[in-house]
Amino acid sequence: MYGFTQDLPITPEIYARILEGIGTETPEGLIVHVVTRHDDGLRYTDVWESRELCDRFLEERVHPVLQRAFAAHGGVPHNEPPRRDVEVVDVWHGLPEGVAPAR
Numbered sequence: 001m002y003g004f005t006q007d008l009p010i011t012p013e014i015y016a017r018i019l020e021g022i023g024t025e026t027p028e029g030l031i032v033h034v035v036t037r038h039d040d041g042l043r044y045t046d047v048w049e050s051r052e053l054c055d056r057f058l059e060e061r062v063h064p065v066l067q068r069a070f071a072a073h074g075g076v077p078h079n080e081p082p083r084r085d086v087e088v089v090d091v092w093h094g095l096p097e098g099v100a101p102a103r
Helices: 013-022 051-071
Strands: 001-006 030-038 040-050 082-088
Touching: 001 051, 013 051, 030 051, 040 051
Parallel strands: none
Antiparallel strands: 001 040, 001 082, 030 040
């Protein structure tokens, strides 16, 4: 498994635009994606089956929509902030079988 956290200087509105652009299909290899608010923006906490599947998703589906998402809110994309790798020991999602996470 591969896990990371990443702090992004974006608003929930920009995040919503990014979601619109990437669509609703769950990325191959994604185990969990949690977004929380912090003082300077949003924090992503992700767990993936592998770093390779994560990198492919970012390259193929996320990065192409960033320019449009930022432009819609009068900004320009910043250089991508660094990801901080975390050692994943366990993932317990607590959702009943067949229930999709809220987006």
